[in-house]
Each structure stands twice: as C-alpha cells, then as structure tokens.
Amino acid sequence: MKKIILAAIAVFSFANGHAQKEGKFRVGLDLGYTVPSNGGGGILVSLEPKYNINDNMNVGLRIGAAAMIRDLNTDGEYTTVKVSANGSYVGTYDYYFNNSGKSFVPYLGGGLGFYSIANVEFDDANSDDAALDATGKLGGLIRGGFEWGKFRMGLEYNLVPKSTLQNMYGAEVGTVTNSYLGIHLGFYVGGGKWGK
Numbered sequence: 001m002k003k004i005i006l007a008a009i010a011v012f013s014f015a016n017g018h019a020q021k022e023g024k025f026r027v028g029l030d031l032g033y034t035v036p037s038n039g040g041g042g043i044l045v046s047l048e049p050k051y052n053i054n055d056n057m058n059v060g061l062r063i064g065a066a067a068m069i070r071d072l073n074t075d076g077e078y079t080t081v082k083v084s085a086n087g088s089y090v091g092t093y094d095y096y097f098n099n100s101g102k103s104f105v106p107y108l109g110g111g112l113g114f115y116s117i118a119n120v121e122f123d124d125a126n127s128d129d130a131a132l133d134a135t136g137k138l139g140g141l142i143r144g145g146f147e148w149g150k151f152r153m154g155l156e157y158n159l160v161p162k163s164t165l166q167n168m169y170g171a172e173v174g175t176v177t178n179s180y181l182g183i184h185l186g187f188y189v190g191g192g193k194w195g196k
Helices: 002-014
Strands: 025-036 039-053 057-074 078-097 104-123 133-150 151-159 162-169 172-174 180-190
Touching: 025 057, 025 151, 025 162, 039 078, 039 180, 057 180, 104 162, 104 172, 133 172
Parallel strands: none
Antiparallel strands: 025 039, 025 180, 039 057, 057 078, 078 104, 104 133, 133 151, 133 162, 151 180, 162 172
C-alpha cells in the first residue's frame, strides 16, 4: 500500500511540476510584423505583464504599439501613401493546453481594450489632399500560438473599428480600416516555466 501511495505522489508531482505556477507574475516582450486588413505592412512591439490565475491560465495587460504603411503607390513622378500608428492597452486572457507536461505548449487567448490611433494619407502631387485622423477606439483581439520553454511565438488579429479621414479643411474624405494581423516572436520572464 505504501508503494502505491508513493507512486501516486510521484506521478502527481511530475504532472504538476511542468507548468507555470499559479499565483505568480510574469512579463512578456514581443516583437513582430503587422499585416493590415487592406494590405501593406509594418512592425509591432508589446510588453505584457500577466498574473497566473491557474497553472494553465493567466490574465494580463498588453501594452503595445504598431506602425503600418498601406497603399504605397509610386509612379515615378508622384507618390501616394497611407500611414497608420497605434498604441493599445488591452486586458488579456490566455489558456494553455499543457496536459502532457512538455516544454512545447500551445495557447489560445483574447482580449478587450483601448486603441489610440493616428492615420495620415498623403499625396505629394497635391498637398491639399492630405487627410488626417487621430482618435481612440475600443477594440479587441483574438490570438493563438505556442510557448517553448521561455520563448513565445504567435498570431493575433486586432479587431479595431474603422476611422473617418478628414482633409486640412475638416471635410470628410473617406474611411480607413484599422484592423490588422500581427505575427510575433518573444520571450517572458518569471511565473514558472514549461518543462522541467
């Protein structure tokens, strides 16, 4: 009987010794590439402090920034371009699928928060055609990826409402889509680690 109890304790300890630890804090840093929903590209960076509410769940605050160029057209004589930048403060939740006790752990997550957005559209053929927008919007994200040890890779789709562009005289000249896909690599510190 003693051997069965000791074996059960050893199995339980082994199964639970491979996860981030409940009640611990961790901080992640991610860098990546953005793909706006209407084409183009850019860069992103985010810092995300988190709290482990369970060995396979955490909540956090993603503080991020993204800069993107869309619709760059150059015909040799004139250039038109749309440039966008945003800062975001998004409350997040992630769930980790770590039943096997391995260091490779997939995750799914999401979040809601505030995006501060600045958009500029410029045509160097006519400086009066410049259009601007600077607003704040509520938005969200869905994401998934994996962690391997202390490293992290993922995809996230940021769902941000459209903005209305205005010219220098305050007249509305169109709308611009603010949603974008982010592909990122990063790492985290603290909070325990996956694997032994």
